[in-house]
Amino acid sequence: MxxxxxxxxxxxxxxxxxxxxxGPLKAYSILFNVKKxxxxxxxxxxxxxxKLIEIGKIHKIESRNAFVACKxxxxxxxxxxxxxxxxxxxxxxxxxxLKLSKYLSNFADKSGMKYNKYNLEFFGLxxxxxx
Amino acid sequence: MxxxxxxxxxxxxxxxxxxxxxGPLKAYSILFNVKKxxxxxxxxxxxxxxKLIEIGKIHKIESRNAFVACKxxxxxxxxxxxxxxxxxxxxxxxxxxLKLSKYLSNFADKSGMKYNKYNLEFFGLxxxxxx
DNA sequence: TAACGCTGTGTAATAATATAACATAATTAA
DNA sequence: TTAATTATGTTATATTATTACACAGCGTTA
Numbered sequence: 001m002x003x004x005x006x007x008x009x010x011x012x013x014x015x016x017x018x019x020x021x022x023g024p025l026k027a028y029s030i031l032f033n034v035k036k037x038x039x040x041x042x043x044x045x046x047x048x049x050x051k052l053i054e055i056g057k058i059h060k061i062e063s064r065n066a067f068v069a070c071k072x073x074x075x076x077x078x079x080x081x082x083x084x085x086x087x088x089x090x091x092x093x094x095x096x097x098l099k100l101s102k103y104l105s106n107f108a109d110k111s112g113m114k115y116n117k118y119n120l121e122f123f124g125l126x127x128x129x130x131x
Numbered sequence: 132m133x134x135x136x137x138x139x140x141x142x143x144x145x146x147x148x149x150x151x152x153x154g155p156l157k158a159y160s161i162l163f164n165v166k167k168x169x170x171x172x173x174x175x176x177x178x179x180x181x182k183l184i185e186i187g188k189i190h191k192i193e194s195r196n197a198f199v200a201c202k203x204x205x206x207x208x209x210x211x212x213x214x215x216x217x218x219x220x221x222x223x224x225x226x227x228x229l230k231l232s233k234y235l236s237n238f239a240d241k242s243g244m245k246y247n248k249y250n251l252e253f254f255g256l257x258x259x260x261x262x
Numbered sequence: 263t264a265a266c267g268c269t270g271t272g273t274a275a276t277a278a279t280a281t282a283a284c285a286t287a288a289t290t291a292a
Numbered sequence: 293t294t295a296a297t298t299a300t301g302t303t304a305t306a307t308t309a310t311t312a313c314a315c316a317g318c319g320t321t322a
Contacts, residue, residue: 008270041273046309062193065308084244100238107231108253113215114261120251122239130245139299172302196279
């Protein structure tokens, strides 16, 4: 696994920002927030995001076009991601449940395709918002 | 359930196109294909897509920003969608498996959130491409 | 050490995806 | 038959993401 020390300057800046965020961040919001650190162009952000996704440090929330840090310390590369997304406050929680991931990868293996990875997004109201 | 006869003109044109397509269609490709039928602007397409999604006639493949017809005739409104996506040919197959959907909705109900719906995307190589 | 491959950076331009705002028409419900 | 709702048409613009090109740093290896 690639250690964080091996990340490049831009990758570190952007990972740091995402890890400190309380919720998902969008690419152009990231860009805005790192301008003072010398990152000026969308492509610089997208390149760092691509790399961070590749090594499993962050995930993309596909339905939101937003990015979150991986909360699953032993998840090296993201082959199996699941999230709970609040439709009211847009809070995102990473679901990490071994039984779930085994169930799903097993399901995929039996499906006839050569399975590589999956992404699952649950939508609803989070504990706070459902009150 | 809203019947197809109740769909508006634009909605019918766009649903018809998507149902006849062999794979997922992107919004601007839809736009291009329906120009001859008088639909000229992106918003006209997106409005029809929103409605068709709402009534469960089509689904959005979030990771691809593309749209497919619902193959699940008894799926009135899409609260539980799952797809297999080929990373080589980009073919998409809707997965409809009652055990899977029960497992996932049950999982979500126990998770603490007020569960509304989920979307699951499997990635890999389809039967043809894995050869 | 020099040539090479690989990864990352910087920059400008542009492509692709999606929505806001406003005006009007058609349909449905009271 | 008015009011509410849903759909349409149009222009403009916002948001998300990529292409293309030039170059820098670093480790390998020949």
